[in-house]
Amino acid sequence: MTIIPKFQEITLPMLKLASDGQVWSLADAREELAKHFQLTEEELEELLPSGRQARFANRVAWAKVYLERGGILSSSKRAHFQITERGREVLQDPPEEISIKFLSQYPEFQEFRSRSSKISEGGSDDETTDTPEETLESGYLTIRKNLAAEVLERVKSCxxxxxxxxxxxxxxxxxxxxxxxxxxxxxxxxxxxxxxxxxxxxxxxxxxxxxxxxxxxxxxxxxxxxxxxxxxxxxxxxxxxxxxxxxxxxxxxxxxxxxxxxxxxxxxxxxxxxxxxFGLGVSLARAYEVKRIDTDYFEE
Structure with a gap:
């Protein structure tokens, strides 16, 4: 049975796609990568716990972001990418996987990680296999599961x-x-x-x-x-x-x-x-907003 690849497993195949020097759209890359990993329709439609985005699409998007932050891909417009000179150098002697550890050799990526990453308790973030959204949602589900157990115990005691x-x-x-x-x-x-x-x-x-x-x-x-x-x-x-x-x-x-x-x-x-x-017997402790760039604002 095929398992949806982690985003660090997607990076090298994505770079190889871009080796033709053409500008790739993220949608076309997803389609080709899905064929490469032999994913089924069911696997392609699997959603993150929030139900708002497909898991594979999320991982492909983050593979692109990480490669760009490492200077291996570049993006001239939204949801598109192409290989850089550094990317060509990587392909001359490619690693088994373009992991976070591999990307950390580049100063641009180190700066990106120091600004945006949070080292998880009990391990280095170089070891993570989840995208930021998956990490956030996994933490949320753990909190929710614990809250649900506590709610049920309180109900049973009433x-x-x-x-x-x-x-x-x-x-x-x-x-x-x-x-x-x-x-x-x-x-x-x-x-x-x-x-x-x-x-x-x-x-x-x-x-x-x-x-x-x-x-x-x-x-x-x-x-x-x-x-x-x-x-x-x-x-x-x-x-x-x-x-x-x-x-x-x-x-x-x-x-x-x-x-x-x-x-x-x-x-x-x-x-x-x-x-x-439905907010019965519970109250809001804290809320987080996840925002994306507003591309319309930056149109000139």
Whole structure:
């Protein structure tokens, strides 16, 4: 199985492309490099965790940047490049890989790294195989994963009554009820017939979403879901959401795909992710903006 090459594995093949002396567009280079590495469509479409850029495209772009900073490629216009005299010299006796360590022999690259790099804890940045975006997103995902675990533990430690209020608040945060002028309320109590909350999606209450909240450690199986579906039938309801701090069995997940009313299952991991995404029970600690050059501004 082909693995998407790291950006330092792309640098030498990119330089060899430019050995013809022509001006290459980044788009044409990506296409040729994809053929060189025999990448599949699936691999070419794999996105960074942010979902905003293809991983391979990101690595090709950074391979170009690093070669330019080392004076091996030059760029006369945006998203284009061509070989320099230094690049031709490199190809006369090419290394196995044009790595960060190799590029560090050039003063221009040393200056670039001293301005823009951050040495990661536990190792030299000469050893990195990730692009800056990948490093940033990897750090973000680690922070988010730890936060999600902490959120879920806090939710598990709260009272059943608080948890019922929480799931109602979450659905409202997600836009259910408010978009159509509706509302939400906790109704969990003795004799609630398995309904812990209700979201009214419109002012007249014609569209209702019924909720069940189970603050469980274990796995919720099909029998529990069937009880909830029975309660929905008793309300003549068409929509239900079953939220648990635990997990759902495969049988429970397959069961809800075949029934009417529609029932959405939200397990503990999804619950924590939704709370983070919609700002429930969490607050902003710090924000970073990643900006790009505005080429339009510099047009003369």
């Amino acid at each position: 009272s059943p009554r608080f948890f019922e209020h929480l799931v109602v608040d979450l659905l409202l945060k997600m836009g259910y009820g408010r978009a159509g002028g509706g509302s939400g309320e906790r109704v969990g109590q003795s004799g609630d017939e398995g309904i812990d909350g209700i979201i009214s999606e419109d002012r007249l209450g014609l569209e209702m979403v019924y909720l069940q909240a189970k603050r469980w450690e274990g796995t919720v199986g099909r029998p529990e879901i069937q009880k909830f579906v029975g309660a929905l039938h008793g309300k003549r309801a068409r929509k239900g959401v079953f939220i648990t701090t635990g997990t759902f069995s495969a049988d429970a997940a397959s069961y809800v795909q075949t029934i009417d009313p529609k029932v959405a299952l939200v397990d503990g991991k999804q619950l924590a992710d939704y709370m983070i995404d």
